[in-house]
Structures are given as structure tokens and as C-alpha cells.
Amino acid sequence: MKTITFHLDFVSPYAWLAFDALPRALDGLEVEVIHRPVLLGALLRELGSLGPAEIPPKRDWTYRQVLWLGRSQGTPLRMPARHPFNPVSLLRLALATDSRGCPGAAACEAVFRHVWESGEEPLDPDRLAALERRLAPQLDPEGPEVRALLRANTAEAIAGKVFGVPTLEVDGRLFWGLDSLPMLRAFLAGDPWFAGPDWASVTRLPWGLPRDR
Known part of the structure; x- marks a missing residue:
């Protein structure tokens, strides 16, 4: 059985769309999926890159496209009240739902839906508190162990x-x-x-432009 490590950040609408589409993309295949929360902002900073x-x-187009993609593939998706936002508290909460820092599909889905289903403020304190009660974390989401897990996941991804x-x-x-899901299935x-x-x-393809560095 193959093991897939799914690197995700709840701030990304494409991560939500892929998460929801993945079971259909893998239908009939025997695989294990490990969900690995990482901080997208840190990945982008490492590369000196900007998010869409x-x-x-590109921001305007991205939001239009993800709304259309959600409608097209049957995934509920409404833009949250603010975007982008700092997803750290949500990433830590997901990690805290498992004593080993390996959140299951149900926990990840709950966090994704918290962000992408209601159109509300993802970091509203009352909503966050309600989500935490529902997920009943096994670890302290703000404790040093969970903070270290998120740093380690992100460092390993980099x-x-x-x-x-x-x-x-x-x-x-x-x-x-x-859009890589069909390619993943083929592999x-x-x-x-x-x-x-x-x-x-x-x-090994040669670079065809002058390099600044």
C-alpha cells in the first residue's frame, strides 16, 4: 500500500478543493493518506515568493476561479470574511487533535469547513472556541509541543x-x-x-535567461 503525505494549509482554497476531491480521485486504489499541516507563508518566504x-x-482571479471550481466539483466554498489571514492558530489546533501530531481526515475537514463553508471570519474568537470544543484536542494547541510540531513539519517540507x-x-x-490529482492517480x-x-x-533543461543571483 502506498502512503501519500498531504502537505496542507487551511488558508489555501486550493488545499480545501483538493482535500474534498481526493477521495474521488483515489477511488478504487489502496492508499494511506497522512495529513501534514504546514505554514504556507514560511514556504513562500523561503523561496522569496508571493502567494496569489x-x-x-492575480488575487481577484484566484478568488473567482476557486468559487467556480467549488461550484463545478460540488465542494461548498464561500470566501471567508477576510483573506488572506494568519492560519497559525488553525494549523496548531489541527495538529493538537492527535497525540502524535498527525490529524485525521475528520479533524482536517472540520477546520477546512470552518474556514471555507460559512463565509464568516475564520479567526473570530467565539467561532474558534466552538471549533476547539468540537475537536476536543489531545494536546494544548498553544503549547510548546504543538508549536514545535508545526515548525518541524514546515522545515521538513522546505x-x-x-x-x-x-x-x-x-x-x-x-x-x-x-489539477495534479489526475496525474497522482496515474502514478x-x-x-x-x-x-x-x-x-x-x-x-536538466538549460536556463535561458540571465540570472540575477
Whole structure:
């Protein structure tokens, strides 16, 4: 049985869309999915990159697209009252739901729905308190153990060349984005393309522009 590590951050609408679509994408395959909360902002800072919501014209398009994608694939999605926002408290809460820091699908789904289903403020204290009561964390979400888990997850993702979310990792290969789910399924189903030269050859493609650094 293959194991998929699903690197996610609840601030990302694409992570929610991929999370909801993943069971259908993997239908009939025997796999285990491990959910790995990471801090997207730290991944982007490591790369000196901006998120789509930080680029004004791209922000507008991103929000339009994810609303359409939610409607298209049947995933409930309403933009929260503010976006982007700092997701750290939600990431820590998800990690705290498991004594090993490995949140299950039900906990992750509850947090995703908290953000993406109601259109309300994700960090509203009363809503956060209600979510915490519902999830009944096994660890202190604000304690040093959970803080260390989030730092470690994010550091491991950076070391593993994860550059965004959602990223699904299996057998050392990274599949990024909602639109990579068909490609992931093909790999898991044994598509011979993945044993050919194309996967690795792109890393040897010469760079065609001057480099600033």
C-alpha cells in the first residue's frame, strides 16, 4: 500500500478543493493518506515568493476561479470574511487533535469547513472556541509541543522541496495543486510514463535567461 503525505494549509482554497476531491480521485486504489499541516507563508518566504492573494490582479482571479471550481466539483466554498489571514492558530489546533501530531481526515475537514463553508471570519474568537470544543484536542494547541510540531513539519517540507500547497508526496515525488490529482492517480495506478525519462529530464533543461543571483 502506498502512503501519500498531504502537505496542507487551511488558508489555501486550493488545499480545501483538493482535500474534498481526493477521495474521488483515489477511488478504487489502496492508499494511506497522512495529513501534514504546514505554514504556507514560511514556504513562500523561503523561496522569496508571493502567494496569489498578495498580487492584486492575480488575487481577484484566484478568488473567482476557486468559487467556480467549488461550484463545478460540488465542494461548498464561500470566501471567508477576510483573506488572506494568519492560519497559525488553525494549523496548531489541527495538529493538537492527535497525540502524535498527525490529524485525521475528520479533524482536517472540520477546520477546512470552518474556514471555507460559512463565509464568516475564520479567526473570530467565539467561532474558534466552538471549533476547539468540537475537536476536543489531545494536546494544548498553544503549547510548546504543538508549536514545535508545526515548525518541524514546515522545515521538513522546505527540505523536501515543497514549494506550495496543496502538495501530495508519494515515493519521493511531489504532486502540486488541485489539477495534479489526475496525474497522482496515474502514478499510483502504475502508468508507465513515470518510469520513462520525462519526469527527471526537466531538471536538466538549460536556463535561458540571465540570472540575477
